[in-house]
Structure formats: C-alpha cells, structure tokens
Amino acid sequence: LGMKKLLIRLPQGLKAVRELGLAQTFWYAVYQVGMRSGFYRRATPTRPYPTLTTRILSPFAIPDRQQMQRVLGSQLEPLIAEANAVAAGQVCLFGGPVVPLVLAPPDATRHWTAYEARPKTWGVEDLKFLWEPARFGWVYGLGRAFAITADEKYPAAFWENFKTFLNANPLNQGPNWSSAQEAALRLLAFIYAAGAFKQSSSSTPAQFECLAGAIAVHAQRILPTLSYARAQNNNHRITEALGLYAAGCTLPDHPLAKGWRKTGWDEINRAFQSQIEPDGTYAQHSMNYHRLMLHAALQAQLFGQAFPQATARRLAAAALWLLAQVDPQSGRVPNLGSNDGANILPLSSGEFGDFRPAGQAAARAFLGQAAFPPGAWDEMALWLRQPMLDSPPLPALPQSPAVHRLGDSHSWATVRAVRFKSRPSQADQLHIDLWWRGENIALDAGTYRYTAAAPWDNALGQTFVHNTVEVGGQNQMRRAGRFLWLDRAQARLFDTRSFSNDAIAAQHDGYQHLGVLHKRSLKKSGNNH
Template identity: 25%
Template sequence: LPPEADAARCAADWLAASPSALSSDLEDAPSLLAEADAILRGTTAIFGEPCAVDLPALWHRDPRTGAEWPSEIHFTRFNVFHPARDGVTDIRRLWEVGRFGWALPLARAWRLTGREEYAAAWARFARDFLARNPPEFGPHWLNAMEVALRAVSWARALALLAARPGFSDCAPLLREMLSALLAHGRFVRTHLEWTPYGRTNHYLADLAGLFVLSLFVPQFREADEWRARSLRTLLAEMEIQTDADGFHAEASTAYHRFALELYRLVEKAATAARRPLPAAFGERTARLARVDAALRGAEDLDPRIGDDDSGTLNLLPRDAKATTRNTGEPPLDPRESVALKASGLYVLRSARLSCHVACGPNGQQGVGGHAHNDKLAVVLRADGRPIVVERGTCGYSADPATRDRFRSTAMHSTLALDGLEQSRLRDWRKLADETRARCLTWKDSEAETLFAGEHRGFRPFRARHGRTLRLDKRRHRLLAMDEIEAAGDHRAALFLHLDPSFSPQAVVVRENRVELPGGRFLFEEGLAPELIEVSHSPVYGGRVPALALRLRFAFQGRRRLAWEFQVG
C-alpha cells in the first residue's frame, strides 16, 4: 500500500478532479431516504429479509441462521462447496452484506440532504469492515467478483460523499478508502476468474470492477493497465458470453440482466469520466438490452428461466423499454411474440396473454452451471398477472438437495417421466445437457403464434417429449398438445406451477377443469388435475408455500395429452 503521504496526495488529486457520481445513484429519492433511515435505526434488508446491522457481527454472521464464518482464515483455505457437510451455512447471504450495496442509500441520502449522520454512518461501516476483514483473510475475499463488486459500491459511495461539501470526516476517510480500493484492485487483477471454458458473470464482474476503479482513481499507478486490459477483455468476452440472439450465454434470464447491468456500469462510469468507449461496446450492450426488454415484456417481469440469485447493481430503470436503444436491427417489441432461436427461448403473445417456453441449450459452453431441467416448460401471464411461474433457485451450496429440488424437472411446468430427470443431476455446480432440445416449428401471424419443440431426455430410456403450443391472438387462448414416447410401461405427470399469490380457496378444481383468477384451464376428458402443495423461492434463499396442478397418468409406448388455458 502507498505510504501515508502518497495516500494523502492521491486523495487531494482525486478530490481536485471532481469525481462524478453515477446518475442513477440519485434516483428514487423517497425510497432511498426510507432505506437510509432504516439503516440508522439498525436494520436493512438482505434478499427481502430483515438484517440487523450490528457491528462487528454484521460481517461474519449469517443474517438468517446466525452461524459464524471464521475471519482469520486465508481465503485459499475456505471450502464453500460442501457447507452442509462442513456445518456452515449459505455464504451467498454473507457475500450480499459484503458487497455493500445495502449501505449505498446512506451516501445517496447524504448527497441529497446534507445530513452528516448519513455520511458518518457509511464511514463507520466501511472502517469497521476494513478493520475486521484485512486483504485475503475471511469469507469476503473468497473470489475476485465479491472484491470487485464491493469496490464498485465503495467507489459509488465515495463519489456521493465527496460531491457535497461539508462532511467533516471526508479527507481522512478518503485516505483510508483509496488505500483500500488500491488493495481491492490489486487483488482482482491478480485473481481474475478466467478459465479455458465455461466463463461466467464472475469474470465479467472482475473486469467491470477493474475498469471502474481505473477511471474512478486514475492516480493509481496501475490504473492505465487496468483500464486497457479490462476494456479489451470485456469486448472479447461480450462475444464469447453472448449468443447469436444477444442473450447472455448462461441459460438464465436473471444472469442475462445482471450481465447487462455490468455492461451498463462500464458505460456509466466511462460517461462520468468523459472517456468514450468503442462503438462496438455500445452496440453489443444494446443487443442485450433489446433481448432483456423482449423477454420481460410490457409487464417488465423477469420470467426467471434458469437460476436467479437475486444479484443486482440497481442500475437499470424499472421500465424495461427504457433500456433499449437503436442497434440497427429490427426492434424486439415487448408486446409481440419473440423467437430467440440460438437461445432456445420463445415467447407467444397476444394483447392479453403471454407464454414463455424454454427449448434451448444449458449454456456456459456446455457446463450448465445456471441451467435447470426446464425443457419445454412454460410461463404464463394473463392481463399482466403471473399465472404459471418458475419456482426460483432458493440456494446453491448450503443445501445441495434443495438446490437440486428447485432445478428438477418436477419443479417446472413440463412433463416428468417415471420420477427421472430430463438431464441427470450429478453436481450442484453443473448440469450437462442430455436432452437435445430443439424447436421444430415457429410461425407467427396476425391471428396466431405456433410453437412446436421436443427433447429426448430421461435417460436411460430413449424417450421423447414433444410439446406444441398454439396461441389464438383473437380469443387469447393457448392450446397445448403434449406427446410422450418411451418403449414399455411408464408413469408420467404434467406439472403446472401456479403463482404463489393464488390461495387454495381461489383455485377451483372441477373434474377436468380448473378456474382461478385471471383464467381457466381445461384438460382432456378422463384426466383429473390435482392441486398439490409445493415451495416457491421469490428471492434467493427465500421459500414460501405455493400450489401446483399435477395430472398423473400411465401409458405404454406413446401418449398424447391435450390441454388449454383461456384468459377471462
């Protein structure tokens, strides 16, 4: 680290340069002031759950379980991949604390109001973190991504603290924090999460963090190298980690949006520093934005296909349409049907009904780290209301059994065969694709949209599941035909997972008909739908009760099953 004199000079030069805050950090004033006041009272929210901001326990205690993570162990000696076996709880919640996004409202509130108690509280949290989490020791140094995201949060906060004169502790705090940012940048630079294959949003976050630091504190001797390397590599990774449709290549709509946030962060930082980016960067970012808008639709809701760990930088506007820009390509209207053929994601839409269906690769260059057994699964919305939904992720390493349950075939709105998985679940970090899913037909006209697809999973059987979906745009009706083929005698089940807002009293099952707010399902004669209780994960780590429709049947060799959904 630089000596005290160098740190002081760096801080003085940095202040003289008048660093700019990101424009989005001053939006939503009423909401951020409420969050800041709650922190002053001693509480914040982590993944939607209350979390006491008690020092020093905040940094090493699981916000939900109270289990302690050791702070004196070097990061290379931690084992977070089998915490259920090792008696340690989910580290993702602790990492969310260490990312410091929850504390950003304090700096934003100071910038808006000038009340020093906000700035002083942020400074107190930052200093306590530095004192109890020295570089390379403890759970908050386990990977470069966490270090990079924390550095970005600190940079955003410091710009806000310095943007308004009057904070009496500003100069001493800056000297300490700039030294800490230098240590963070050096750690990220020497621990980039590059692998020969299957690179992910982790590597993107590493590079985005380095780029932001290089612009935020150009006085660092390494800043020029960080900036050149990170931008050059980001441009290359945008091609590697984006498919031909413009969809992020981890088979997850949530991670697509997170990658888009990282690229937007780079754009915003470059704009604030008056450093123009290559035109190719903006064009590639815009492609991701148009896909994000098309998938979220006019309702601006994530269909939550694939994993969702609730990670966000809170940089994108609430309205998905505002994330788009001219790319020279035909626009993807969030009110129209969409076919992303390379991604295997299709959206059938009328003015009142939409149906997402997944029929593509598992992503991450075959690793499938964020994919689910969701081939041919559907997500339905009627008049903007979620009807059939994805169940979420719930957790990663802390409980491998729960991890597998939430990405299993039966937890998605598709067909299950003999209790088997579409692709075998062998490692919570991976999901090799054994389905060969593909779209057979896609036709979109003014009157209707037609999708037909198939997959050949369910090993060891040589099975085939085909699904045809026809959306009548005038009647706002979805007609579905499932076909399952497998030699011999089998038992199968069709699952339709309902939004957790539906109570048992609201869902009325009458023989082969199901009525619920927003519409009704009709199944072929002879099949009786059951209403079963399941779990739903609205945010990472959360779990609430929910309902699903299940239709069980036996067949020999081949069976077809017709069903429909009608809005109204």
Template identity: 30%
Template structure:
C-alpha cells in the same frame, strides 16, 4: 464434506470440462498457489494529485425513490438481506454470517471452504452484507438532505470494515467477484460524496480514512488480478470481476497499475459480452436472474469507459441493447419476467435498492435513454429514480419524447440462438395472452451451473396475470431436496419420463449429461402462432425416447393447444406437470379444470385417461411451490397428469380463455 466425497465432486467436474479448460484451470491454480505463498505486498502509495473520471451525474433527482427510508434503516442497524429485514447492528460484525450467526475466522480467505453450511451457514447471506450497497444509499441520502449523519455513517462503516477485514484474511477475501461488486459500489459512493475533495476527508481523521480507503481499493483491484476466474470459465462471475477492475481503474487512476486494470477490464469485457451472450440477446447461462445481473455489470463498466473519453465498441453497446429487447420480449403486460434458470436475487448496485423499482423495468428505462429506443421506453412504462441517478435529470424530458413515439413495446418475439420464443395475441394490451416457450440449450460452459432441466417448458400469462409459471430457484445451499427439486424437470411445465430429469445432475451446480433441443417448425401469422420443438435428454433411457412438443395458439379464440409426443422403441410412462401461480385458484369441473386469477378465468382440458392430482404445498412428491426470492418458498398449485403412451401417441392439453 468427506475426502472421498470431495474426490468424487472434483472428478465429476473434470468430466464436464474440455481439455483446454482443464489445462487452463491447472495453470491458473498453480499461479494462484504461488500468489498465496508470497507475503501480501505493501500497498502502493497513491498520487493524490491525480483525479479520476466522473461517470455519474452528481445531481439530486426529483425522483427520490426509497433511498431515505433505506438509509435510516441502515443507521438504525436494520439490514435487508435478500427479502428479510435483519437487526445486525450498526456497524454490523462483517465476518459474522447472518445465516446461523456464525463468526467466521480470519484465516487465508482463498483457502476457506464454505460447503459445510450446517456449520458456517449459507455464505450468500454474508456476501450480501459485504457488497456495501447500503453505503450507496447513505451517499444518496446525504446528497438529498445534506445531513452530516449520513456522511458519518459511511465513515463508520468503512472504518469498521477495514479493521475487521484485513487483506487477505477472512471470508470477505475469498471471492474476486465480491471484490468487484464492492469496488463498483465504492466507486458510486466516491463520486456521490465528492471524490478526493469530499467533506468526509476534511478533518485529520477523514484524511486517515481516505488513505485507508485508497489502500483497500488498490488491494481489491490487485486481488481481482490475482484471483479472477479463468478465461475459459465463461460465466457471469468473470464479467463481474472484469467490470469491477475496469471501474476501479477509471475512478481511481492514482497508481500506475490503474492503466493495467483498465486494459485488462476493457479487453476482457469486450470479449466476454460476445462469448457469454447470444446475438439475439439471451445470456447463455439461460437464467433470467443472471441476465439482469450481467447487464448491470456491463452498464457500469460502459458508463465508466464513456467517462474516460474512450468508450467501449459499438458492438458492445449493441449486444447490451439486444439483451434488453430479449427482456422486453419475455416480459408480460403486468411486468412479470419468467424465472428461467437459477436466481439468487443478485443486485450489483445500491442505486437499485434505493430506487424501489422493478430491476428489469429500471434497466429497460435506462436502455431506452442510452439507445434512444422508444420500444424499451414503452415496455418500461415509467422512468425510475435509478435511471435519473445514472443518467441525469434531463432524461425525464427525453423519456417522455420516446413514449410519444408510440412504438410497439414488444419489438421481437423470436430469440432462436437462445431458444426462447414468444407466442401471443394482443401483446402489451389489457387483453394480452403471452406464452414464453423455452426450446433452448441447457446452459453455459461444461457444467451449466445455473441452468435448470426445463427443456420445452413454458409460461402463460393472460391480461398481465401469471397463470403457468416457472417456480424459480428455492435455494443454493439449503436442503438438497429443495435445491435439486427446483432445478429438476418435474418443477417445470414439461413432460417427464420415468420420474427422471432431462439432464443428469452431478451436484448442486453441475450437470453431467446434457440435452440437445431442436426447433422443427415456427409460424407466426395474423390468426395463429405455432412452434414445434423436441429434445433428446431421455435417449439414455430404454427405447431411446425423444420428447416432441407443439404449441398452437388460436389468436382469435384465445385458445392454446399443447401437444406432447414421445418417439421411442417402447411404450413409456409419462407425467405432465402444470405449475400455477400462487394467485391462481384451481378447481375441478366435469369437463376438466377451471383456473382463475382475479377476474380472469381459463378452462383447462387434460388428455383423456391417466390419473390427475392437484397438489398444494406438497413435499412428497415435491410440487405445489413457488420461490419468488432466494431461500424463500410458498405454496402454490401444481396439476399432475400421469399415464402411459405408445410411441408417437399424442397427448393434448388445452387452455381456453373464458
């Protein structure tokens, strides 16, 4: 990136920040610069007579998941980075980015820049490798089998990491969030292998490993204290950093600093869970991928606090329950959750990758047991191995009791603060029709980094099969056309004016000009559901247009009518985009379009007039794609309608189940 481009980038960020945020960031930057100028402090000597709390039940569950398979993959040098199985060796080179196989230097980690992806590769690949979730899988495998090779594997990986990643040098000392994730996984491993008295530490070489490990734990926690996100950042990295700090303080009280780690972590998390999550449970980044990421951070910190005998507040836990009720509301009967906003496949714990279950359904099962909530149990459907590792073997009986209560699986359908509404008939049954409409704000904070320009978009599922989808994220650091395309308005089921996005982008993780949404009507009756909302994102265009959309679902006929209107001073050129799942087959008929997925069929009738095109895997224009995983895209089908409308003229699109 040229110096001129960097100046423009920073200027755009400043434009999006409040005065208080600018002042706080400037103070934090100055403080961090002073920290960098100091030589690294010597590691404080731990008191080995102090034992941390045990916040995991160390019992071998009957539900094993795929932990053994994953553990054997790791020992053979095969690592799962995002959805790819990569041969990186055992141990891997911890500073070599799996993307482009570039070996990054051991310079000051906090001064390293990773924007030149053509040179250093996408840094997310390297960070995935260094989150150490695989160590958790090895610890699980040792618990399940008692085989020493899994314990030896943990030792080999740790020893190599300490040797190759000296504090504070290299890419693995560049992010406080990554330090927090590592600490959480290390804490899980520590407990699963027996803590301070683990067999891993019995021999002299093991005692050296324990000393090195404790020293790195102290460095990680102090690194977070020195470089954590500013309190004004109000986004998920801050929650992850605070969670890692608290978990470290609870698991390893061997230093006097541990009390400070717990205090800072507790106070920050109690504050941020309310600042970053609406009362209705929608995380304000408006990104379902980060919704699950944040919930796990809150969970691990909450379990650690409970283990100390000083649990977090009831308000904290109630907000976590609300977050799960939101997920239950937007999840269809097939277990699909809309891909609203950004997602980078972030997973906190190796307990998840060793379970082999859907992350959202696993969280619902865990929440069902934590809160005694039968609706969450019904939505989860089954108890997964991760929940048993987290809460103990006795949860199996308790989960069955919750299922027998036959509570409704979808307890709430309206999430007004988050701006998400569910319209549906026969919810959570084989005949379900579920519409999830997004009438919410753009995102969180001054730049809304992980939000998409998706005002008044929606998804449509029938009988647990996805029809209209949110195509997902694509990439963060890959080609710009994919990054900007997937977060733009045209890649969502909404109306676009003049080929423009509803919000003005300032970069890959920045929106310069936002939109405001307003819900005008909401009715939920026995025979029909209705929602009317509008947004002002296009008022910057000639005629100052406002887009209004209404959804009317006839529950008895299985018919959804979507009406779009543009209120402006002049006529407008409009485009309607309809993105279908890759499992859908779309064909033209004399009356309109026929869309099928397996045995389920829909008729689709488009507005009269205009030009219709059906695109599949198109790069110009970018349409007909879906991204089910980070940095992965595959062809799907997009139906596009283009035309011109007079002010207030209605365009109606009809979907009818056959």
C-alpha cells in the same frame, strides 16, 4: 477403493471436459495449481490497509434533486425508509425483510486461501448471507437518499460502516477476501460512494485517502486469480474485469492503473462477446444473471470509453432478449434459471423482481431509445447520466428471436426451447410460463438456496419442479454437480406458420436414450382473457 472411484469418475470427468471445453478446463487447472502451490497466498499477502494521497475520479455524481423527486414520485418514502434503516444498522438482503447489518465474519484470522480450501470452516451454512452485506450494496440507498435530502447522517453511516469493515476484515484475511468477484463488487460500491459523497461535509480528506487505498488493494486482489473467472466464463469474469477496469479509471495516478484499465477492458469485451450469443441469449441461462450482465455493461459504459461494434451488437441483442420477457403491467419477468438474489446496481426503487429499471437503462444505452414510458424506473438513467429526452419508446412488446412468446400485454406465455452452447443452469426445456394481468400464474420456482442442507441444495433446478414433462422419474439431463448438467437436452422449434400464427411447437431430445422425444405445442385461442 481409490482406483475404483477413479474409474467410476473418469468417464464423467472426460465428458465434463468435452462439454465445458478445453479453454475453461485449462484455466481451472491453472487456478488449482495456484492454490495448491501457495502462489496465491504469496501474491496476495496480508498487511495493513494502505492510504493513498491520489485523485479519485468516480463517474458518479449527484443528479439534479428536483428531477429525482419528479422521477421517484410515490417511491420517495420507501427510499428514505430504506436509508434510515441502514443508518440505524439494519439492512434488507435480497429484497427480503430487515435484518441487522453485520460486516464481521465469524472468523477472519487466516489468509483467504485457507477459507477457500475449506469452506466448512467459514462458520455459516450459506456463504451468500456472509457475502451480501459485505458487498456494500446498501450504500446505493444511502447515496440516493443523500441526493434527495442532503442529510449528513447518510454519508456518515457509510463512513462508519466502511471503517467497521476494514477493522473486521484484515487485508486478504477471512472469507470476505476469498472471492475476487466479491472484491470487485465491493470495489464498485466504493467507487459509487466516492462520487455520491464527494460534496458531503462528513467526508474528510483522510477518509478519501483510506477509500483510495481500499479501492487499490481490492483491484490487486482480483488480478492474481483471474484464471478462476476465465474458467467459469460467466458473471465472475464480467464483474472481475469490470472491477479492474473501474479501478484503473478511478485511480488514474496509481502506478498499476494503466495495466488494470487495459486488462479489464480487454477481458470484459472478450467476456461479452463470448458469453452473449448473437440472438441475445446469455451464457448462464438465467434471468437474474442476465440483468447482472447488463448492469455491468452499463457501469463499464459510464467511464466513457465506447464499446467495440462487436460488443455493442451483442449488448443490443441482450437488451432485447430481456425486454421481450418483461411483463408490461408488473415489470416482472419469468424466474428463469439460477437466481441468487444479486442486484449489483440498485439505483432505483421498486421490488427486487421489477426489471424495468435495468430494461429502461439498457434500452437507452444499447438500443438508443426508451423501452417504457416515464416512471420511477428512470432513476437509474439519471445516475448513469443518460439523456431523458427520448424519441418515442420501443413497441410495447419488443421481439427477440431467442424468446418464444405468445399473447399480448394482458395475457401471455413463453416456451423455453434452447440449443445450449454453454452450461445449462437448470433442466427446464419446454417449460411454460403463463402470465395474466400482471400475475405469473404458472411459474418457474427459481432457486431459493444453493448451499443449504438437502433438499434445498439447488434442488429447484430439476425437471420435475418445472412446468414440463418428466419421463421415467429422470431429469432431462444428467446432474453431475450442484452447478453442472451433462448430456445436454437440446431443443428445436417447428415452423407453425402453415396452420397458425398464434402457436409455438418445439421438442427436445433429453430423453432420447429412453426412446422418447418430448414434443410440446402452445396455441393462443381468442382474445377473451
């Protein structure tokens, strides 16, 4: 039976290696060897959290209070309400309703490798509900509220929850240490807190010594398993590289700081250059992960080192790709690809789906001018120390060669047509998104859940869920795992200029094995809508 299963799986495995590439396969094998040999357990030992008497050079500082009040306007009240909820032990996860802020996992008695090897022992159905509060993303709201009010209850709430986390999650024990990416995101939040609460009377030297120690051990957790991030070559690699670089910049006197800075900087530039196509398309084919990637780039830039030209060009193209899909009226975007609800730099008000804060900051950073007129979405620019005196903003509808869009600011549509050079996120070729007066009336369902029981185990990535054609009850591509599609459907565009400047035509070959090529055209008719 074992040999039969091997023979069945072997062709699929070989195809996966061919489509993923030898480099990613090699790094995944390295990671597995490290896990199975016990190397990672030895490299990340359990021990008490250290304290460090060293400088913490956070790049974050409290912006001018009056300027923040002007920018926030009517969004000030929701911000204070959010921070008050955190101070009272409540938090909004993934932009959803308020829930208790829980930082203690069901169990944290074993080394993190034991949980990584057996996820079913974690005590939760979906690990994101365990990880999200432990990312400390809620600290950004506390810092923003403190910047406006100078109310000491906000830094006090951070320090109390920081202590709770350390007590409930011993170093390198439990599921909150199982992912180096989670360690990196938590580290970045700690660095923000160090800057936001530096002048607070609730912040003592002893607390900063604990914080410095926590930043250091989080960086030490990232480095040994960098092979996993390289194997994924996606947001894991970017955020983990950013975590190393940020730790090295923030703790310049630490004996490992120089190595963290160099490894992190080299790694993040390789990641940007390999994951962003020249036309701005991001390797994960996901709107939310595209934003995450830009958030990471903005944080890396904040430490003051200029990106190489090769990286800068890719980031500029990526910013245009995002801006070309922002609805001018609502700030929302098509819900393309995987969406786990992540928002790693929540330095602005507005709903989770409003992409104007990231778009505005990325436009200033990588295109040299604003994308939108002044608004509450400018708060992120204040925290990132971006100049607010801009030349006239970009055109109302920025163009990207990788975004196939028709219409104007009131009524518009996009056609999904891509030639995959990296793993597809969903089987969504020739999906059409339709927008009217700020409403997404024909939409992509997104993701909902990755790891819930069927049918919600990342089921919304399938073809039949999208606004496209399914042939023979089959997906456009062969699903080989929760996050892996093989036999990639490739699309190509047709030149429509000979008969219309307001049309898009494309086809994909995902059903070629059935003798079918799916061709689709979209035409804008008049300006009455």
